[in-house]
Amino acid sequence: MKRTDPNTLEFAVKALESQFGNLGRVKERIKNHHIETPSWGYGDSGTRFGVFRQPGVPRNAYERIEDAGVVHKYTGVAPSVAVHIPWDKVEDFKALGDSAREQGLRIGAINPNVFQDQDYKLGSLTNENPAIRRKAVDQISECVEIGKAVNSNLLSLWFADGTNYPGQGDFRRRKGYMLEGLGTVYDAMPGGMRMLLEYKLFEPAWYHTDLADWGMAYSAAQRLGEQAQVLVDLGHHPLGANIEHIVAFLIDEGKLGGFHLNDKKYADDDVSVASFNPYQMFLIYNELAAAEDDPGTRSDIAYMLDQSHNIKPKIEEMIQSVVACQTQYAKALLVDRAALTDAQNNGDVVRAEEILQDAYQADVRPLLARVRIEMGLDPDPVIAFRESGYSEKAARERQGAAGQVTLGG
Ligand code: PSV
Ligand code: MN
Numbered sequence: 001m002k003r004t005d006p007n008t009l010e011f012a013v014k015a016l017e018s019q020f021g022n023l024g025r026v027k028e029r030i031k032n033h034h035i036e037t038p039s040w041g042y043g044d045s046g047t048r049f050g051v052f053r054q055p056g057v058p059r060n061a062y063e064r065i066e067d068a069g070v071v072h073k074y075t076g077v078a079p080s081v082a083v084h085i086p087w088d089k090v091e092d093f094k095a096l097g098d099s100a101r102e103q104g105l106r107i108g109a110i111n112p113n114v115f116q117d118q119d120y121k122l123g124s125l126t127n128e129n130p131a132i133r134r135k136a137v138d139q140i141s142e143c144v145e146i147g148k149a150v151n152s153n154l155l156s157l158w159f160a161d162g163t164n165y166p167g168q169g170d171f172r173r174r175k176g177y178m179l180e181g182l183g184t185v186y187d188a189m190p191g192g193m194r195m196l197l198e199y200k201l202f203e204p205a206w207y208h209t210d211l212a213d214w215g216m217a218y219s220a221a222q223r224l225g226e227q228a229q230v231l232v233d234l235g236h237h238p239l240g241a242n243i244e245h246i247v248a249f250l251i252d253e254g255k256l257g258g259f260h261l262n263d264k265k266y267a268d269d270d271v272s273v274a275s276f277n278p279y280q281m282f283l284i285y286n287e288l289a290a291a292e293d294d295p296g297t298r299s300d301i302a303y304m305l306d307q308s309h310n311i312k313p314k315i316e317e318m319i320q321s322v323v324a325c326q327t328q329y330a331k332a333l334l335v336d337r338a339a340l341t342d343a344q345n346n347g348d349v350v351r352a353e354e355i356l357q358d359a360y361q362a363d364v365r366p367l368l369a370r371v372r373i374e375m376g377l378d379p380d381p382v383i384a385f386r387e388s389g390y391s392e393k394a395a396r397e398r399q400g401a402a403g404q405v406t407l408g409g
Helices: 006-020 024-031 061-075 093-102 118-122 130-150 171-188 214-224 243-252 278-292 314-333 337-345 349-360 365-374 381-388 390-397
Strands: 044-047 080-085 106-112 154-158 194-198 228-233 256-261 302-305
Touching: 006 365, 024 314, 024 365, 061 080, 061 093, 061 314, 061 381, 080 130, 093 106, 093 130, 106 130, 106 302, 118 130, 130 154, 130 171, 154 171, 154 228, 154 302, 171 194, 171 214, 194 214, 194 256, 214 228, 214 243, 228 243, 243 256, 243 278, 278 314, 278 349, 302 314, 314 349, 314 365, 314 381, 337 349, 381 390
Parallel strands: 080 106, 106 154, 154 194, 194 228, 228 256, 256 302
Antiparallel strands: none
16 A cells, blocks of 8 residues: 555556546546445454454444444545444434535434344345335335435335245245335435435345345336336356346336445455455446446446444445445446447457457546546545544543444445
8 A cells, every 4th residue: 555656646646647648537537436435344343253342443323424424534525324224223313414524424214123123033125024024114214314314315125025944934925015115215205315225135034035036026026116226236146147238227217216336246345346356346347337328228326234243343435435436437438438439339249249348448546536636535545544543542542331232244
């Protein structure tokens, strides 16, 4: 980790420009590419084997938002924070929204937690007990109200609902319950609000999950209507799934609502974005950048991190992850789309792949440093954050009650 050398920075940006042409538009797009950070990524988190507590972690929702403000301060592109209810439940949500605004932030996606209450052991919206189904609907509808109070237009839904053993539940009956519950919540949403449906192959249910893959989430979103879309969490697929293809398909259908960005090696590992598989992240961004260039596509896609920072210091990992997104997005913006289409039309497989590689292999770090300088930021956000002394101050000041503990992301 070295500071950007101002003498070589301009030279490196010029070298990129001589290869890829004027970068003015690319820089503007990077400045406007916003990544939302999750409140639950700032608190202590871990695995089912344990939680390693870190000094200075926030003790409540207000302090989590304060930390999100710091990530925005050093990156300039993380102006919103997702909340998880009841983890972030406060008396006065308007006051929480105001406190976010004071830090230059807004509250983004509202995520109801319908997976930890003891009542949900056999399902929330899909529970055989109508009283429990109603309880889940009420809890999610309360999040619609919270969204209205904090001026958020995103309701982000993930369900742990599923079964652990064959015979435990009736797939089709549960499917009906799921659609019925979602329909009630959908009808309670105000006009501008979007419902994002997040699917996951497995965990904590090991036999089947009610919304197991993009096709099931897509089918539910189709039935619900325009305001329902699919959320792609990068960790929620079987190993080897072609996520960029799923992304392209959903974009084309106008049904890609958002992302939970992270990386994985084995399962839903929730490690930092692009730490294992940067090429996959590049190929996903390649589809997104191409869609942005296509005037016919719906472009209201929410980019959100969903990671579990159990080993790295949380704010640093968050900054690192935002930068990792910017890095792969910047590379995707360098792809020569006209040349790529030409190579595809001519069946030139080697040239097509080389065009992608030209962009992917480019070192965009000087470009991102240049962008930050133009935004009035320090070119090296992790180093600048370390030098600020914020972590040491938080460790001194945030003594006492342990904060919220989460076990996944
Ligand atoms: C589930 O694994 C998930 O990805 C959902 O988005 C949850 O809301 C989040 O992690 C936190 O548990
Ligand atoms: Mn997620």
